[in-house]
Amino acid sequence: MTVALLEVENLKTHFFGRRGVTKAVDGVTFSVEKSEIVGIVGESGSGKSVTSLSVLRLVDAPGRIVDGTIRFEGRDLLAMSREEMRRLRGRRISMIFQEPGTSMNPVLKVGFQIAEAIRSHERVTDAEARRRTLELMDLVGIPDAAHRIDQYPHQFSGGMLQRLMIAMGLALSPALLVADEPVTALDVTIQAQILDLLRDLRDRTEAAVLLITHDMGVVAETCDRVLVMYLGRVVEEAPVDKLFDAPLHPYTQGLLGSIPKIEEKVEWLEAIPGSVPSPHDVPSGCRFSNRCPKVMDVCHTAEPPLIEHGPGHRVACYLYTTEAEEDRG
């Protein structure tokens, strides 16, 4: 098997606050292949954003990556110096953020900022930077780029700004684009356009995308593979069609069950009982045990490992452990 583009193993990112240690990410393992779109879904506080920031080593104090390895293109990111890491960011891995409106410097022209992304890593003439900026703006579908290149961010709509952010992210054809909730702040029609754009750009530039979202609809539309996170751990990992056809983990089932279906008329939507526990106060055993409808005794005592259940489909739940053993045996 060839080496994956990004391999994250047993990643633990903890925050050392006044009220004790918050284990935002607590043993996450996943990989992203070349030109693959991998989605990470989960509720607020599940650790999906911290996971994405950890990949770029952008976790600020009091947060710290305490354990695990992150290998990108075969190199260990956690062993890199600050300067090596800086040269990697933007060039090989780039990131786009949730709020396009605040992700751009309000006092500089957009063209300058995209050109700056190129200039920060390559020596180019002004004319060359401008030509490439125009190309990028065309690539992400900004109409009348030649005119808009000299405008300020406040003169663009949210959707257009997110296109510009993507252009900045792709300026140096990175191998991996980390997108942290790229469409959450946009309205639905624009969301569809941006997601189409991401898929289209993936096909053309062969950049892999790590897409962080809480929206199952976004996952279904865009991703090739999905990780479901709950309280800092991956509870299920599957190809996107498998996840929607046959979700295994009770949490995933609960998430999908809470989405209204167009073919059924129901009075009440199912909801997962209770709410996400505080990360200071994680239940012992399986983290989902206090809300799980199929909870068993073993769930309270030990944490289920993430085990293979079908090709590319892994789940961390005791409901499937014996089954899986029989399959292998």
Next chain:
Amino acid sequence: MRSCAFRVPDPSFSLLPVTGNLVSHEQLEELKALAPNVHVVRGDMDEACPSSLPASAPFPDTKVVTIGELRLGLCHGHQVLPWGEAAAWYRWLRAPIMRLMDVLLAFPGIVIALTIIAILGRGIENVILAIAIYQIPQFARLAHGLALSAQEQTYVEAAVAGGESDVAILSRYVFPNIVAPIIVQVSLLIPGAIMTAAGLSFIGLGVPPPTAEWGAMLQLSLTWGRLAPHMTIFPGLALMLVVFGFNVLGDGLRDALDPRLKGRG
């Protein structure tokens, strides 16, 4: 050649200055003979008594001090702002720099200025330096506070994620976003600088004669003012107008420097 008397230690000669302004050399000699305890300073009218010639020096050296302070201000701006920004960006620099600024701030500005003048002596350059130094902490604190909030913005995080170097982030992402309030602050501190310069001259520690200075003029007018009120009115009016003018300028700059207000009716 006409001369003028500067100080009248004996109150019984309080009328003398009035004539002193106009007396000829010969008359002065007579007066000296009459009253030997009068301290007479002789000199060329244009140099020694600028206060009596407001028209010939409509913009006395307050202007020089202001321009000098501004130049030094911008220059220490170039040095201080990065320190303020750096103090915000690098946590380990925060305590040493900002506590030093707190120490400076703990003294009233005029005391620091006086100390510096006492060490360096009088003179335009030293007045400029004294004023510039006592205004450093105000800029450093402003830059620090603004940078603290600016660097939390998503676009700074995005710049870090884009692999920008620290220098590029501080100069192209943080600095342009905090520069407008700083420029406004400069325009608001200029009146303060003018007032301090005038104050130093007023107590005799500012720009030394023969250079014309509004504060020095006002000081002179203390003894002369009752009989020659124009000596108080015109330097005072000039000071007031300049200070007011810079405040209006500061207001205008604040509106002009906000890119979001650009191009809107």
